[in-house]
Amino acid sequence: MKKIIFFLNILTALGFAQQTPAPKQTKSILIMGGTAHLGNGKIQENALISIQNGKIMYVADGTLAKPAKHDLVIEANGKHIYPGFIAPNSTLGLVEIDAVRASDDESEVGSFNPHIRSIIAYNTESKVTETARPNGVLLAQITPRGGRIAGTSSIVQLDAWNWEDAVIKENDGIHMRWPNSYARLGWWAEPGGIEPNKKYAEQVKEIQDFFDNAYAYLQSNKEVKDIPYEAMNGLQDGTKTLFVTANGEKEIQDILLFKKKNNIQKVVLVGGYYAYKVADLLKEANVSVLLRRIHDLPMSEDEDVNLPYKNASLLMQKNVLVGLENSGDMERMQVRNIPFYAGSCAAWGMSKEDALKLITSNTAKILGIDDSYGTLETGKSATLFISAGDALDMKTNLITHAFIDGRQISLESHQTELYKRYKEKYESQEVKSDEKK
Structure with a gap:
């Protein structure tokens, strides 16, 4: 009973x-x-x-x-x-209640799953989405998790009956997690330092082998259809973007070499905590950055405690195209805080209007939807909102009206x-x- x-x-x-x-x-x-x-x-x-x-x-x-x-x-x-704020690299609508397995659709078994399409699992009825819209978050990139290659993302607007109505750009990119060159010892409450990842070269080779096999298949007669390899189509001609999650300086440099070797036209670095150290290389390679959640502690105990807030400014000063993402603990519930991440960036080295770009025009350019979204301009989608105060300040952000494609939505x-x-x-x-x- x-x-x-x-x-x-x-x-x-x-x-x-x-x-x-x-x-x-x-x-x-x-x-x-x-x-x-x-x-x-x-x-x-x-x-x-x-x-x-x-x-x-x-x-x-x-x-x-x-x-x-x-x-x-x-x-x-x-x-x-x-303009409506944009939440990239988000699992919004893929998990409703973490403790209820039947409501969790964010990941699949296996390591290399480029063919997994997150959009068909997207739940437009999610109650969590309701909490994001009153803070101005009106668009999101729905992204799978898990494995080395998690799958393919799609971009949606956050007021729809079903995923077909919600989708703005379907299958926009493939998401890959790059291996770490070091391994942390101990557990989170009692960290025991770090040591080199002895399997790093092997793990990078696994990725390269998968790409080699995929490209060889795409150039073959395709007598037997391979769905994962089919999904890799579009990376070399630029119709799909490769989103690669990494934070370390060495890892980022290796990603840039990997991009060049495999002739991948569009690469976006996700996380990018130490990206400022190789900003010139990122600019030269035309690689954008979606910075990890900035309301967090530094990755190293001997760093400036304010480095997470300064990161966006350091990259912008080098003319690297940068936006903000929110993956991590309780990420779906934290989507509503994206505007306040931008507000914190404004307090550490950039103007309010430049900080606004981090969650509007810059992100729209990174996701390839800037022809219709991201700015208030003639001919673009009327996806916007009105706030009684500064929308990047949690004290004054009070939205009175919001529109998606001209439709006045409920708050x-x-x-x-x-x-x-x-x-x-x-x-x-x-x-x-x-x-x-």
Whole structure:
């Protein structure tokens, strides 16, 4: 009986669906009077933003332009307007409850799985997604985990009925975890130092052998179809990106050699903690970086405790294209904090508008969706939001309106429902207390 009750509770928890997706835009919308942060480093004060058929028709200076009539006018005086924030390298929608195996679709068995497509496991009904949208995170790259090559990611917008409706760019890249050149001893509570990884060369050779076999297959007659090797198609012609997770200086240098040897057109370094040490080489090889979660401790005990915050600035100074990612412990729940990672970067060596690029235009360029997303520009998707304050500051980020492809989406979540519920409770108690007085 207890087991039945337990599973009923789980089903009930999973049964609370996400907010109903907004319908397609049918009415023209004009946002006027706010400060528009365009996502490309520029600001437009007293902005006029026209939205029609899911697109931005124009972004103009309200002191100079006279707007045409629109069906809906939103007064944004004193508020701020931003492009939708983007969460790359995310498992959002792939795991709902860590302790419930049936809701965990982030990884598959095996070491080399380029053919695993994360998009077909993406759950648009995830309650965790609801917590990201009220902080301005409106797009995500859904990425598998596990093994040496985890699989293929896809990019989605976060307000949809199913994955087919959500997908923006399907099968955009393959994700690989590069081996470490050293091994840590002990466990996390009692680290015992580090030693060289004696199997490093062997592990790198395994990767090279897989790529050699895949390329040989793609150039062959293909009498017998090999699905994993088929998935590798697109790396040499640039239609797919290879995302490689690594943090060490030696590992990053080896990745650059690997890129050149295998003629891989587009490589993105994920993690990249020590990427600033080889920034010139990254720039020369045209390799972008998705920096690991910056709200973390340094990787070495003798480093500057603020190095994680400075990393993005150090790379930008070398003209390396850099964005922010959020993999790690409780990563799905932490997606909502991505704007505040950018805010911390702004406090350590870069302007607020440059920090904004880390989660808008830079990430859009890295993911190859910058033709439609990442900035507030004429002709691009009307995926944006309005905040009462600075969206990179957790004290003032208060979103009042959000749009994905021109559709005004719900900002309600389980948390806002609880907030309203208990707010009413304590307000009623205060009234009763006043009446007694």
